[in-house]
Amino acid sequence: MFQSKIAGIGYYVPKNVYTNQDLTRFMDTSDEWIQERTGIKERRYADRIGETTTTMAVEASKIAIERANTTAEEIDFIIFATLSPDYYFPGCGVLLQREMGMKEVGALDIRNQCSGFIYALSVADQFIKTGMYKNILVVGSEKHSFALDYSTRGRSVSVIFGDGAGAVVLQPTTEADKGILSTHLHSDGADAEKLAMYYPGASGGIWLDEKPKWPEQELGGMLMTAEMLEDGTAFPVMDGQAVFKKAVVKFPEVIGEALAKNNLTTQDITLLVPHQANLRISQFIQKTLKLNDDQVFNNIQKYGNTTAASVPIALCEAWEAGKIKEGDLICLAAFGAGFTWGSALIRW
Ligand code: COA
Numbered sequence: 001m002f003q004s005k006i007a008g009i010g011y012y013v014p015k016n017v018y019t020n021q022d023l024t025r026f027m028d029t030s031d032e033w034i035q036e037r038t039g040i041k042e043r044r045y046a047d048r049i050g051e052t053t054t055t056m057a058v059e060a061s062k063i064a065i066e067r068a069n070t071t072a073e074e075i076d077f078i079i080f081a082t083l084s085p086d087y088y089f090p091g092c093g094v095l096l097q098r099e100m101g102m103k104e105v106g107a108l109d110i111r112n113q114c115s116g117f118i119y120a121l122s123v124a125d126q127f128i129k130t131g132m133y134k135n136i137l138v139v140g141s142e143k144h145s146f147a148l149d150y151s152t153r154g155r156s157v158s159v160i161f162g163d164g165a166g167a168v169v170l171q172p173t174t175e176a177d178k179g180i181l182s183t184h185l186h187s188d189g190a191d192a193e194k195l196a197m198y199y200p201g202a203s204g205g206i207w208l209d210e211k212p213k214w215p216e217q218e219l220g221g222m223l224m225t226a227e228m229l230e231d232g233t234a235f236p237v238m239d240g241q242a243v244f245k246k247a248v249v250k251f252p253e254v255i256g257e258a259l260a261k262n263n264l265t266t267q268d269i270t271l272l273v274p275h276q277a278n279l280r281i282s283q284f285i286q287k288t289l290k291l292n293d294d295q296v297f298n299n300i301q302k303y304g305n306t307t308a309a310s311v312p313i314a315l316c317e318a319w320e321a322g323k324i325k326e327g328d329l330i331c332l333a334a335f336g337a338g339f340t341w342g343s344a345l346i347r348w
Pocket of ligand 1: 028030031033034038060114155156157159160193238239240241243246277278281305335336337
């Protein structure tokens with residue numbers, strides 16, 4: 001049995017910087033409120049036209065592939081995590097395959113929101129371990145800016161999220177105690193509606209207290225109505241406090257699970273790279289686990305929450321900044337909509 005190692009890593013963020021102050025042009029908010037509650041100072045937004053979840057993923061992937069000393073033609077499987085795909089279907093995996101001129105390899109799309117990259121990494125790890133694939137491209141990419149409510153009505157959600165992409169190439173290694181040591185995945189659908197975008201969807205609204213008014217007709221017509229755009233039902237919803245409360249319990253729990261599985265302790269962690277949900281959540285985890293400042297990496301201040309892209313972007317920035325060296329113990333952890341959460345422990 002092989003172990004999988006991250007052979008190459010890359011990230012891409014769009015050039016358009018939107019500061020908190022910039023957002024005050026669209027909604028009633030302030031730099032002070034956003035920084036105090038979330039730690040975010042600015043975020044990047046993709047070009048409205050011409051830049052998509054897939055095109056950003058291509059940029060990040062090119063860097064990861066080059067750093068892995070391989071080529072797009074050598075990639076033998078693609079795993080793409082996003083909640084903001086270019087199309088409702090097909091997923092971004094096939095668009096990435098096409099845009100990068102890859103062989104007719106399998107392309108799997110992951111829909112696990114903020115923990116999407118950890119889920120994707122875990123799936124890739126299993127395929128490498130069994131010897132099924134040798135060069136897997138794992139991507140997390142998001143273009144949130146196309147679908148957020150930038151009016152005052154949507155401010156508690158829209159100020160948090162940003163656009164960007166991160167990618168890694170996973171390859172087998174026979175070096176003992178090297179690479180991904182273990183991954184741990186969880187879900188609890190009890191609060192599925194607390195952080196969600198309900199439409200378009202086949203539910204017809206049955207899980208919700210307030211049902212949308214669909215047109216009077218026998219079949220179809222339940223995709224999205226003009227009324228839903230006007231009253232805001234079309235946009236993502238978030239019960240911020242419910243998310244916060246659950247996240248600060250589940251993050252430490254799943255990190256502890258990974259450490260226990262490998263007979264390690266929090267002192268052994270060189271760097272924790274948590275999903276960049278909210279700086280206050282990261283600080284809470286750091287305090288709970290009694291980690292010092294050098295043991296936790298945060299970059300939400302610059303990019304906001306980029307959902308499935310946040311872990312690979314942060315991991316890549318930390319690596320580029322020289323904070324990750326061979327032999328270091330790196331812990332990745334994420335929590336998000338679903339709720340779903342997970343962790344991965346890596347010996348670099
Ligand atoms: N600017 C200014 N005021 C805002 C605002 C904004 N962007 N968003 C909300 N407010 C206002 C609210 O309208 C409310 O006003 P009121 O008291 O007059 O009614 C007030 O601020 C407090 O709102 P509330 O939602 O209770 O704030 P909060 O302290 O819970 O902070 C979050 C909101 C979203 C920052 C916080 O709940 C949070 O960080 N949750 C976790 C979210 C997260 O991590 N999501 C990512 C999931 S992976």
